[in-house]
Amino acid sequence: MSRNKVLIEKLPLTIIKDTYNSKQKEIEIGKYKVKTKDDRYLNFIKNGFICAKCGIKGEYVNLECNRNNKNHLNVYAIKDGKEILLTKDHIYPKSKGGLDSIKNYQVLCENCNENKADNSPINLVQALRSGQATKKSVEKAVRSGRPKALIGV
Ligand SMILES: [Zn+2]
Numbered sequence: 001m002s003r004n005k006v007l008i009e010k011l012p013l014t015i016i017k018d019t020y021n022s023k024q025k026e027i028e029i030g031k032y033k034v035k036t037k038d039d040r041y042l043n044f045i046k047n048g049f050i051c052a053k054c055g056i057k058g059e060y061v062n063l064e065c066n067r068n069n070k071n072h073l074n075v076y077a078i079k080d081g082k083e084i085l086l087t088k089d090h091i092y093p094k095s096k097g098g099l100d101s102i103k104n105y106q107v108l109c110e111n112c113n114e115n116k117a118d119n120s121p122i123n124l125v126q127a128l129r130s131g132q133a134t135k136k137s138v139e140k141a142v143r144s145g146r147p148k149a150l151i152g153v
Helices: 014-020 039-047 110-116 124-130 135-143
Strands: 005-011 026-029 032-035 060-065 071-079 082-090 105-109
Touching (some): 014 026, 014 071, 032 060, 032 071, 039 071, 039 082, 039 105, 124 135
Antiparallel strands (some): 005 060, 026 032, 060 071, 071 082
16 A cells, blocks of 8 residues: 655644544644544544454554645554554445445454455445435445446345
C-alpha cells in the first residue's frame, strides 16, 4: 500500500476527538490545516481505536498529506514492528447499496480490510433492518449496473 507523506508523527489518539469536536470546519495542527468533519474520525470516536475483526489496537496518529494534497489524520497500530493503518470499513458494502452512515461503519485494520474483499457473506435483510442500507440505496446499486454484486444475498 502506498503511503502518504507524513507531516507530523506520533500524535496522541485524543487528537481525533479534539479535531472532530472542534466548532471550526478547519483547525491548525502545527502549521498544517486539517478539516475537522471527517466520518473516519467519527467512526473511531463511536467504535474505538480497535480493529473489529482481529482486535489490534491503534497506538498513535500521524498527520499526513494525501495524493490530492489534503491533510488528514491517520491512526496506526504496530504489529511485529510494522505500522498497520486502521481504516473505515463499510459493514454492508457500498457497491451493494451500503450507506455512508455511522450505522454502516466499523474500524478494520488494513490487513483485515484487504482480506474482507467484496465476496464476504452479506445479509441484506439484516442491513435493511439495522439501517446500513435502504431499499432505495440497494435499488440504486442494482440500476448502476452492479447486479452481480447482489448475487449471494
Ligand atoms: Zn484487523
